[in-house]
Amino acid sequence: MNSRERVLAAINHREPDRVPIDLGGTRQSGIAASTYHQLKLRLGISSPTRVYDVYQMLAEVERPVMERFGADVIGLNRPAVAFGITNTDWKPWRLFDGTPVEVPGGFNPVTEANGDLALVQDGRVIARMPKDGYYFDRLEVYPGGSHTPVEEVNPPVLSDELCDHYGAAAEALYNNTDYAIIAPLGPPYELFYGLGTGGFETWMMALASEPDYVNALCAKLVDVWLENLRRFSQAVGDHVQILQFNDDFGTQDAPFLSPRMFRELIMPHYKRGLDWVHANTQMKVFLHSDGAISPLLPSLIEMGVDILDPVQTSARGMDARKLKDEFGEQLVFWGGSLDCQKTLPFGSPDEVAQEVREHVRVFAPGGGYVFASVHNIQANVPPENVIAMFDAV
């Protein structure tokens, strides 16, 4: 089996020749540039490390590294991955910890008096990386967080230029590589978590007390999403196998919102978009949501989610065995490798390998599983743990 066939088998619930692996296919299964750099030193690979996501400071995972770890998935991204900065005109730069990297030419953060890095657009600081920090945090306020009137929310549709890029890039990846291709294209704002950026409590209280506002806002965003999905799907044809969207419905302990509120206020809107995807394309639908979301899984399946990432097994109610037994026939698990808040950064390579083997033993039988880290591999993870993690699969 080649990589694409392997992933397609797994996401269609057939057991492939081996467990498919994702390293860097999405901006949620990637690796921090500093860890990646250390990893390459360990592997004797001396190419420059490119930061392709200057928001999360994620490394572009290169082919030799993908091959070393058996990665099977590649992402189809827009040319401006983060903050509208196009990934071109690469130039040298240094992370706070001294790691030499390359960043896009348009990435020009300002150093503030206290040593923080600020990213300024149109005279406003839109993101900040604290001194000695590892990535930026957004300072923008999104419509739900600012309680913006619905008529003032007018996100743009995908431009013709961007659609041309998607079409050409998808065709090139399809014809010139064997990788399974995943493309992120959710609503202009994540309908639950993302909409509350910069004003989470304001947005949560709107959900609890202003259903008409929430419904009108989500409906408008899904109208734009549908138009974008049509344009995207026309551009890429059958070259993309997986459509990704992101949201975050869970804390460590429980979903943020009740299953009832989810079904009333969030699910109908997502379902409208996903119904279109299933009716009009062959793409499988991939949802990234961290956290303890097991009470929402039946609704997510009904909503049209085929693949769940990152399967945070350390969160309450997300036990691997339970998930596989209860939902393994309807849901593909993508991630679920090990506890990335404890074992991966702080455990020994042996502990990492042991936990990975336990989880793979549960998730892999019968297909329906793609191995990946539970969210991006962070900056403090020892490279030997990364190697132990992938080599244990």
Place this chain on the structure above:
Amino acid sequence: MPEAPHNLHDLYEAILTGDATRSVEITQAALDAGVDPQCLVNEHMIPAMDEAGRRFEIHDFFVPELLIAARAMKGALVLIRPLLAAQGVQPIGRVVIGTVKGDLHDIGKGLVASMLAGGGFEVVDLGVDVPASKFIEEAIKHSADIVAVSALLTTTMVGMKDVVQALRDSELRDRCRIIVGGAPITQQFADAIGADGFSSNANSAVTLARTIVASA
């Protein structure tokens, strides 16, 4: 005591269901009718928040329901606080809260701050990316009983140890406790860095804070 214009159980219901307009309206009417503000707080408002917290613990309430209850509570407290202050009544405790140095995440910290305020604490929110020294300065300035520190990242959580150390090295060491929380934080981690308490969610943080001030 003069007759209150509302059944005060309605105040309990208004807070529990997160109806801020009604909770303020009933509180104002009750105060106008001469009801003792401390009685309103202790007999009706805090029990409503306790019930909201209980429902949160059993996953009957979730974050949105909890936050509108806290909003309804805080709205009523705005009317009541000046009266309590005039009577010389102290808040049940003072908390200085913030996200640790290098970490800009504020959602969990914000939830805890809201719930503590709803639970009757005086809360000073220092925001995000707060250096250890700032926690201590502000805790001294506000005579805090508790310093509450949040972290979301595995890369920044280690900085909590610096706050614990700074507190132990300061004049506050005998009269101020430090509690920690955030997604990657566990009881074991809290113990390892010498924190006085850990809670895994916004509601249990209130319980923890109450236990601490009660035992002080």
